[in-house]
Amino acid sequence: MSTDTLSSDKTAATSLPIIGRSATRIDGPLKVSGVARYSSDFHFPGMLYAVPVCARIASGTIQWIDTAAAAAMPGVQKIYTRENIGTFYRVPKSSKAQIDERRPPLEDDEVRYYGQYVAMVVADTFEQATAAADKVVATYAGTKAPDVRMKLSPDEKPETDTERGDPDKAFGKAAVTVDHVYTTPPETHNPIELHASVALWDGERFTLYETSQAIMNHRAVMAKMLGVPQENLRVITEYLGSGFGGKLWPWPHALLAAAAARELHRPIKLVVTRQMMFHNVGHRTNTQQRVRLGAGKDGKLVSLQQDFIQHSSRLDDTKEDCGEATGFLYSTPNLRVTSAFARRDIAPNTSMRGPGAVPGLYAVESAMDELAIALKMDPVELRLINEPEIDESKNIPFSSRHLKECLTTGAETFGWSKRNPAVGSMRDKGVILGWGMAACSWIASRADATASVMINADGSVRVASGTQDIGTGTYTMLAQMVSELIGVDMDKVKVVIGDSSLPAGPFSGGSMATASLIPAVAEASREAIEQLLKSASESDAAFAKIDADELAFTDGRVHRKNESADRGRRFEDVLAAARLGHVEGSGKAKGTMNDKHPKYSSHSYGAHFVEVSWEPAIAQLRVRRVVSVIDAGKIINPMTGRNQIEGAVTMGIGMALFEETSYDARNGMAINSNLADYVMVTHADAPDIDVVFLDYPDTKLNEMGARGIGEIGIAGLAAAVTAAVHHATGIRVRDLPVHVEDLLVSKVA
């Protein structure tokens, strides 16, 4: 199987730097023409289809699984249960390999959540496997009504995540205080592409086509759980129909598919259904957060406390770190963040776009808005006067922080000075307008990355890394990077990613892939160029007797340092002269994400300004306009960058107004487990979105100064929406999403 290879469209020749220039996606034509292959698009001769059987209870013990009727159905090849699936091993917590659901599928008879896999049917066709899976009958003992309550109380004493000063005392003495509880519901990722695994086994090695945001980690996890050396596993994700965090770490279906492939010696395809996506591949947990703010009359924060509880599954403890940004967002001498779990009979939770900070900032930024009202102060002003000089939680300087400029630029772009703060006071053609705003922050960090760059005699350049493009533009961004570093047009760059047999690349999560790849690709490029110069000096008559040190490489040409590039030679001529097919460099950059003692506090920042319209006559609320100003370092590609922010803002509107997974208290099932009943934003709901990038390079993070942009746009957005809703209707919604039920009591007419 060939790995994926792409060349870009022709980009117009221009003297502008390629980094920072809008470029259309090089994979765009392949996607719109259907040429791009997603994992479930792979078909192989002799392939069989696997369909898991899901528990219809959330808590109980399997007594007996009757497979007889199903086994007799047409096309059925095999039915797996705990009895015959074979052994899966666990991933040690001490290893770097990441997984949210640690218990392997079919390991024991305990059902811990609705939808848990209890068996799997393998048949000749998907339809046959589905029909037979329906006929597998599981009998349970000790079935209990599940605990799926959304109201949370800590199971154990809360942990203190960060603390300084004496927040209780300062809160008690503060001139102005707010003290409220905010909740966010469980959310389901719902990328359009269903999770899928196509597994092949050749007697020794696995080839796994997966829907993964982290192919290297996927390989590491699967190797451990299947009990094979890493070298015997190849994981491929050429394209991903988005993941939003749900595809970061492996889920049990991938193991089931691989186990069946190994045992049956046939390629196995397993596509998770939309309904299963609500139970078997993670979700964003619900959170309940008490936020207490104390301020002086001048608006200066004297105390900030955030105590949050989240639900987690019975067996796992994936933390939704709601306090992620709280410690450094504002200046305050007294602060505490505590966290606690409340276990529920719900499947394991996982990261979803902006995990932790997104629900966390909804609460903290909502409280800031409430504080501004209590102080009779403009909410922008309140943020400006609480701007910290340094990261007060770690006592280190910021690498690059421009939140104040986000706030002021946003206010100006939006027209904030025209805002009348009185509730329901602003109108436009019979509808009431609400204006709200919020600040936001997201992680800026790097994961470990390696990459290789080949400068080829045919005039092309190949960049390869075991990373993946989850739909965000990684292919394009890599082509741009190499085009800039080597000085060739983008259409001469071949980007090869999505295959774990390549040099290990970063996962696509935490908005880190771009920032992580930069130093590795830069180093690989430098090394390749060095070799090119050496070869020129050694074997190209044009540079005879000239030391490599005296040569330079500019815009694709080797030349003497003391001469201009146009007097030099194109690299393909140099390689031809040296009879070389290519020169190759490799780059490796250690990540910063696990630094125990970082020198700088690196984060992205932003400010959202939101306009909603409220029509009391029909109780209709719509988001009309959003201005988002983003400080995410150097923007490599403003077009794909803007696309990320627009998408995130749109998703944030869904979080504020629509998204909510509801579990039935009787059987623990997500009752709205389809795309009609799980309400997400449609095109008709998407407002006018104006995205402004400040574009200050954060060179402490990497040489191009780029941070990540995948998640910052959704952080804080829901708080800006609910602030606008309050401004329009007088109703403060502290339990997301905002429902029409909440607003019907509005007195604004």
Place this chain on the structure above:
Amino acid sequence: MEPFTYSRASQTRDAIAAAASASTAQQGAEVRFVAGGTTLIDLMKLNVERPQQVVDINHLPLSEVETLADGRLKIGALVRNSDLAHHPVVQRDYAVLSEALLAGASAQLRNMASTGGNLLQRTRCNYFRDADMPCNKREPGSGCSAIKGANRNLAILGTSDHCIATNPSDMNVALAALEAVIVVQGTQGERQVPIDAFFLLPGTTPQHETVLQPGDLITHVLLPAPVKGARSHYLKLRDRASYEFALASAAVVFATDAGKISHVRIALGGVGTKPWRSSDAEKALQGHSPTPENFAAAAAVALRDAQPQSENAFKVDLAQRCLTQALATVANV
């Protein structure tokens, strides 16, 4: 999904003959017609519909929209929702129907969905769609999971202790306000059933939703000739702006004469166990002035008998706002 046989009917009588062998035309029917398939196939995949035989009626000659000599409009059962919505006569004389259709589902679904299929689309009650949970409509006598469960989207009018499911169709609400007549061909020949009599209340038998008997094929829908000087309008309220069933909707047909309301027809959606015609609200308005106060009063009458469930009390208020606004829009006040 259960295995089934598939056949394609080329003549109406073949379709009827095939379906006549079923024991019922209601829930549990062994034979089902398929038109657009957007309800039927969906429910078959969920094991809620388990027909042994599926008869494809898409090749029957029922795709015409025709104005009859007496001014009525005759709509073939296979006319697609998108075609009907964009039909010039419908847009001109029956705006409420065009608006209702376009407020429903998505463009892709409307391109498939047929007039007959839309009439017979099933409830979106989550428990009806989950074959593991008790549901009187799906498994008579098994109980109603919605009364003590998720019922935000369900009905507040026409409910019973046995079922509170909403008829989710937008089109049906417009047809109710237009006083449509359903033309049915059965083993005994043709009959014409006014839409209000076509749908049944759940009572103790929520599995029976319509008067259709085994073999019955809907061939047409008849709309009365447009009322002179009348305007009509459909207003649908929902959480998001598109692609969602109604929380509350209102279809109104309205005319005034000398400053008084001379003709008014009102039907509500999203709140009733069937497309909810409110003759009481009509009576409250007939002959009165078209004022916002009168509209609000009529809306209160329309919701007078509402019986909210644990999660949908808000619909009483929302439906009144919806109707009041729809009337204000047609009356232009």
